[in-house]
Amino acid sequence: MKEQVSVTANRELKTFLNDTFSTMEKVLDEQKPELRQYEIGTVQFVGRDIARVSGLPDIRAEELVRFSGNYMGLVFNIDPQEIGVVLLDPSENIQVGTEVHRTSRVLDVPVAEALLGRVVDPMGRPLDGLGDINTVKRLPVERPAPAVMDRAPVTVPLQTGIKVIDALIPIGRGQRELILGDRQTGKTAIAVDTIINQKETGIISIYCAIGKKSADVAKVIAELRNYGVMGSCIVVVATGEDTPGLQFVSPYAATTMGEYFVEQGRDVLIIYDDLTSHARAYREVSLLLRRPPGREAFPGDIFYIHSRLLERSTHMRPELGGGSLTSLPITETEAQDMSSYIPTNLISITDGQIYLSPILFNKGILPAVDVGKSVSRVGGKTQLPAYRAVAGDLRLSYSQFEELESFSRFGTRLDESTRKVLERGWRVREILKQNQSMPLRVSEQIASLISVTGGSLDNVPTEKVREVEGCVLIAVKEQLSELCGRIEAGAKLEIADRENVLMKVKTVVAPYEVKEETNADY
Numbered sequence: 001m002k003e004q005v006s007v008t009a010n011r012e013l014k015t016f017l018n019d020t021f022s023t024m025e026k027v028l029d030e031q032k033p034e035l036r037q038y039e040i041g042t043v044q045f046v047g048r049d050i051a052r053v054s055g056l057p058d059i060r061a062e063e064l065v066r067f068s069g070n071y072m073g074l075v076f077n078i079d080p081q082e083i084g085v086v087l088l089d090p091s092e093n094i095q096v097g098t099e100v101h102r103t104s105r106v107l108d109v110p111v112a113e114a115l116l117g118r119v120v121d122p123m124g125r126p127l128d129g130l131g132d133i134n135t136v137k138r139l140p141v142e143r144p145a146p147a148v149m150d151r152a153p154v155t156v157p158l159q160t161g162i163k164v165i166d167a168l169i170p171i172g173r174g175q176r177e178l179i180l181g182d183r184q185t186g187k188t189a190i191a192v193d194t195i196i197n198q199k200e201t202g203i204i205s206i207y208c209a210i211g212k213k214s215a216d217v218a219k220v221i222a223e224l225r226n227y228g229v230m231g232s233c234i235v236v237v238a239t240g241e242d243t244p245g246l247q248f249v250s251p252y253a254a255t256t257m258g259e260y261f262v263e264q265g266r267d268v269l270i271i272y273d274d275l276t277s278h279a280r281a282y283r284e285v286s287l288l289l290r291r292p293p294g295r296e297a298f299p300g301d302i303f304y305i306h307s308r309l310l311e312r313s314t315h316m317r318p319e320l321g322g323g324s325l326t327s328l329p330i331t332e333t334e335a336q337d338m339s340s341y342i343p344t345n346l347i348s349i350t351d352g353q354i355y356l357s358p359i360l361f362n363k364g365i366l367p368a369v370d371v372g373k374s375v376s377r378v379g380g381k382t383q384l385p386a387y388r389a390v391a392g393d394l395r396l397s398y399s400q401f402e403e404l405e406s407f408s409r410f411g412t413r414l415d416e417s418t419r420k421v422l423e424r425g426w427r428v429r430e431i432l433k434q435n436q437s438m439p440l441r442v443s444e445q446i447a448s449l450i451s452v453t454g455g456s457l458d459n460v461p462t463e464k465v466r467e468v469e470g471c472v473l474i475a476v477k478e479q480l481s482e483l484c485g486r487i488e489a490g491a492k493l494e495i496a497d498r499e500n501v502l503m504k505v506k507t508v509v510a511p512y513e514v515k516e517e518t519n520a521d522y
Helices: 002-031 163-168 187-196 214-226 244-262 275-288 302-310 341-349 358-362 385-391 394-408 416-432 442-453 462-479 481-488 495-512
Strands: 040-046 050-054 063-067 071-078 083-087 099-106 108-110 118-120 138-140 178-181 204-210 233-238 267-273 324-332 352-356
Touching (some): 083 244, 108 244, 163 394, 178 187, 178 341, 187 214, 204 244, 204 275, 214 233, 233 244, 244 275, 244 302, 275 302, 275 324, 275 341, 302 324, 352 358, 385 394, 394 416, 416 462, 481 495
Parallel strands (some): 118 233, 178 324, 267 324
Antiparallel strands (some): 071 083, 108 138
């Protein structure tokens, strides 16, 4: 009996010891330090905003690397003996011999609702002093453009609030419309006015400043805040004081932030201000890394870097959310030369262009949009029906008027029909003028266009047209509110509706009319 109890006790003790030792071994295995292999390179050369590094044999193109001191760089060149790195942070504290660590990831940025209302750099770091941005999700800066079969036609308008654009050069959601012109002709003003006009539309706006002065960017941010639209905006800033590498990645980073909202089925407007500075930053980086120069010293893939950026603008199919990304890239011309290298590249990539003429700007015709040289390749497909009824042939007739005006300067006597065409054209020009930061609703634009195309302003002195227009807009808004609501909802403009507007216009215009035109503009 005693022997049987002893055997049972020994068996239980043995089982207990085995369980104890196996548990201890498991705990020790979990606490055993894991051996990881790191690749550490060394800086062999430091130039202006670039570095050459050796000792990273498995590095990949466009991989993010970290220098000692937590300075970041982006791999651009991979040569047999060394790699070329574009610095994303200032290079003053990076020296020859500094260690370089792989991150095994490409450059990415945070994406979330928390970005709305914030000012960030292209790496997602806040610049507005409002604290950290609380977000978990990050997306790569470089992403493939949506497939052709995933895209839907561009049919919904994106209203800029600017009469000459919405009536004559319409823009649709998902379109790419280039804004170009010489320096100081109002390119940024048109872009900012378009953002301001989205205040009640639910469209998210992204303003990407590339190589701009800090003071100019601060003015734009202040204007967005003054008009109460900053809450639905993201401002991505890479000023001229930042490294060329940071300026180069900024539009791609801004586009990735916008694509996060597009994937949720929302509409996004993005402004690239401007892609001329972007091309110059890429040219600087490429020449520093000894890439062979091509035309005007730009590298051969300068077309590709812009095309892969703008191809990401799209209108998605309904089953994929139906979101849209509309881009308004800005580029600068020199001496009105639209045929220079970068502008022609961008014109061929985009779906149309809005050209701002310095000649019109100097004459005080603002916005200085040259209707003859501007075009929207999507065209009237995106316009509301009311525009088609009012501005159908306005673009052609206005362009003809500008040609006739230039020829009329060489003659002293004009026949009656030519004089009437010029009289009407001058009044159309006055109606198309618009003050900055004062976008108009669709119904207000339609009322202005009806008043001038219907002949109601033919007997009003040219210098009084803007004053009369203000009175007309007030009268139509107060007395035809039901019609204004239908126009903005996309209803067709009937003949009776047009007559109602003209009747209201005539009552407003009557005190300003003169039977014989005393204004000898011609």
